Amino acid sequence: MGRGKSYRKFTIKMQKKLVVLFIAVLLAFAGLFYQLYRISRDNGEQYKKQVLSQQRYDSTTIPYKRGTILDANGSVLATSEKVYNVILDSVAISEKEEYLEPTLSALQREFGIDTASIRDYIEKNKETSRYHVLAKRLSYSEISDFLDMQNEEGSQIKGIWFDEEYKRVYPGNSLACDVIGFTTADNRGNYGLEEYYNDVLSGIPGREYGYLNDDSDLERKTIAAEDGNSLVTTIDANIQSIVEKYLLKFNEEYKDNFRPGNGAENVGCIIMKVDSGEILAMANYPNFDLNDTRNTDALMGMPLLDEKGNKTGEYLTEENMDVLDDEEMLYQHLDALWKNYCISSTYEPGSVAKPFTVAAGVESGKITGTETYNCEGSLEIGGWPIRCHNRYGDGLLTVQEGIERSCNVVMMKIGQAMGTDTFVKFQHIFNFGLKTNIDLQGEARTASLIYTKDTMGSTEMATNTFGQSFNVTMIQMITGFCSLINGGYYYEPHMVSKIVSPSGATVQNIEPRVLKQTISEDTSDMIREYCNTVVTGEHGTGKTARPAGYMIGGKTGTAETLPRKNGQYVVSFMGYAPADDPQIAIYVVVDRPNVQYQDDAKFATRIVRGILTEVLPYMGIFMTEELSDSEREELEALQIEIRTAPAAEEEAEEGGDTTEEGTGEENGEDTGTEGEEETEKEEVWKSFPIDPATGYAVDPNTGDMVDPVTGAVIGGSYDENAEEPDASPSPEASADPEGDTGQ
Known part of the structure; x- marks a missing residue:
């Protein structure tokens, strides 16, 4: 009874307290809800921005490493190094x-x-x-001290973190710059291998991000980046360095010589394995630093361009460099610098095309190679005289002597024997007018720069036989030439031998590809024999290309540029070594050397001689000839130069070369292949006095400079009364966007 009364008293009090407590809790929740509403109303956008910025902070891209580019021996030509961007929070x-x-x-x-x-x-x-970039692309050594301070206990350095990416680095600086190319800020390849193999070298970026799981805990997830594949090239960095050394030496010797500017508008060299199409070296001058591609110092001495990108006839000097203040003008000049002359520019090849003419004549059965032709210094075709390089005439010549002496008349008569259809057919077989499909970005199209059987007239037929009036690229010429001397096998030229994964596994082997056979092995043997005499023959035009201790073969070339009679020439030498068993081919082109008299192929042959003197021993190719005392002294001096790297000793000048010129129209002149009257041609030029200042002979009747060995007139002196019409390249030449149609 007592317990019942006590129970009723407790229940009444508790009820009152519970009511009060319940009301208090409701009021508290009402206040909380109001506060949340007020925050959302007044500060919701601010907190939303903070949350979103935190999400960006927590979600980061993991960069991939672009693949490495290696030379044939494993030396690094291009690689990627991790760098850091300084980020402010x-x-x-x-x-x-x-x-x-x-x-x-x-x-x-x-x-x-x-x-x-x-x-x-x-x-x-x-x-x-939370993300503002303060500095870009710093190395780890540059940020390490800051990191140490930031990570010290009690450090008050806050709100700074580092974003990782990769920077493209080229250990050789300018080495093989035209072959390698470079990358833009967004890691895409520009020019050369970097652009051609961009998809191979590029990887896939990864990502790291955070998120809240079901328990509201922060979780992190990382998707790793996939690095790009690497390239093993056919380039030998040691051979490449030798080539670039002699191109630079030429420029230093002739820079600002006759006019302001570089030693030539362009100087290019390609060395290729004869039996595989592998490129061992490819270079041209001027070059540039791959680690500083926009440095305008490299533009000094180059041709000055106008707003449309055409040459003005002037050259970039300290006085006119202000033209580069305009961004568009700057890019035009840089683009000209970055292009690879060996594959992107076109020019008329000159007499290096003569072995192709003879090979086509023999292979087609139109000539046998045993014919003789009489050269009187010119050939009248259609009422116009088309001159030979030796205006005094070489007399009766065999086909072999036509190659040795580089006789235009012999070539024109062989062309007459073939006819237009056969000649055009073999130009196509030799791949003129077609891309070689070398694995480099920027190879020029030349389809519009050669004639077809429907567009080739008599003038074009005559001048095409000795390498004028059609345009080629260096890579076209050397690739076709290799087929002339290796048994007729046309290999596709290539720069990469292997693609390798980031783990080192081989992804793809790129084997040599024979695309066709241009001529028979018998014809190839004949062409090689003829080209050997260019270096060994008494009247050979390429004697100065022979390196000490070796016998080589080849062909000189001198082509007059457009417009005709401007005194400007492209000179060249295409050769191979050793002469009896060719392993490598070399092609050097000097585009408008900076001298008064440009039409002298010795500007190219001397470069070839210097390069081969070092390259052949490096490749383990043994000497085939006895050394003279002077050659032994020369090699000893070279060894001292290589060891001490002083200024290069000037190479001795020797021998002679040819120049070619002449245009005209043809009307089906008699081929004159056999049965012509045999005459002994008196070499009257050998009696001319020598000018001590130039080393050339001087014709006392005309004042012409004459090569004392070959009788070639130097300097492009013309008979103004001859009224020779020009034979220009194909009318579509100017339509080619990549070729230099001004040559």
Whole structure:
């Protein structure tokens, strides 16, 4: 009874307390809900921005490493190194006032960053910005001291972190720059191998990001980046270095010689394996630093271009460099610098085309190679005289002597024997007018720069036989020439031998590809025999190309540029070594050397001689000839030069060469292949006095400079009364966007 009364009293009190407690809880929740509503209404956008910025902070891209480019021996030509961008988190640095000054002080001390501008940026963006780049592409050594300070216990350096990426690095600087190419800021390849194999070298970026799981805990997930594949090239960095050494030496010798500017408008060299199409070296001058591609110092001495990209006839000097202040003009000149002359520019080949003419005549059965032709210094076709390089005439010549002496008349008569259809057919067989499909970006199209059987007239037929009036690229010429001397096998030229995965596994082997057989082995043997005499023959035009201790073969070339009679020439030498068993072919082209008299192929042969003197021993190709005392002294001096690397000793000049010129029209002149009256031609030029200043003979009747060995007139002196009409390249020549149609 007593317990019942007590129970009723407790229940009444508790009920009252519970009512009060319930009301208090309701009021508290009402206040909380109101506060949440007020925050959402007044500050919702601010917190939304902070959350979103935190999400960007937590979600980062992991960069891939672009594949490495290696030479044939494994030396690194291009690689990617990890670098770091300095990132400012304005929100984090603004959390406490004491973070600001220590952080700014460290940034100024370690990275030289202007703290005033950063202070202003933080003040304006302290509630929103978590990603602002302060400095780009620093190495780990450049950021390591800052990291040590930031990670010290109790450090007040806050709000700075480092974003990782990769920077393309070229250890050789300018070595093989035209072959390798370079990358843009977004890691895409430009020019050369970098662009051609961009998809192979590129990888796939990864990603790291954070998210809240079902328990509201922060989870992180990482998708790793996939690095790009690497390239093993056919380039031998040692041979490439030798080639570039002699191109630079030529430029230093002739720079600002006759006019302001470089030693020539362009100088190019290709060395190729005869039996595989592998390129061992490819270079041209001027070149540029792959690690500093926009350095305008490399443009000095190059032709000055107008707004349309055409040559003005002037050259870039200190006085006119202000033209590069215009961004478009700057890019035009840089684009001209970055292009690979060996594959992108076209020119008339000159007499290096003569072995192709003879090979076509023999292979087609139109001639046997045993014919003789009489050269009187010119051949009248259609009422116009088309001159030989030797205006005094060479007399009766065999086909072999026509190659040895580089006689235009012999070539024109062989062309007459073939006829237009056969000649055009073999130009196509030799791949003129077609791309070689070398694995480099930027190979020029030349389809519009040669004649077809429907467009080739008598004038074009005559001049085409000795390499004028049609355009080619260097890579076309040397690839076709290799087929002339290797048994007739046309290999597709290539720069890459292997593609390798990031783990080192071989992804693809790129084997040599024989695309066709241009001529028979018998014809090839004959052409090789003829080309040997260019270097060994008494009247050979390529004697100065022979390196000490070796016998080589080849062909000189001198082509007059357009417009005719301008005194400007492209001179060249196409050769191979050793002469009895060719392993490599070499082609050097000098485009408008910086001298008064340009039509002298010795400007090219001397470069060839210097290069082969070092390259052949390096390749383990043994000497085939006895050394003279002077040659032994020369090689000893070279060894000292290589060991001590002083200024290069000037090479001795010897021998002679040819020049070719002449245009005209043909009307089906008699081929004159056999039965012509045999006459002994008196070499009258050998009695001419020698000019001590130039080393050339001087014709006392005309004042012409004459090569004392070959009788070739130097300097393009013309009989103004001859009224020779020009034979220009195909009318469509100017339509080629990549070729240099001004040559």
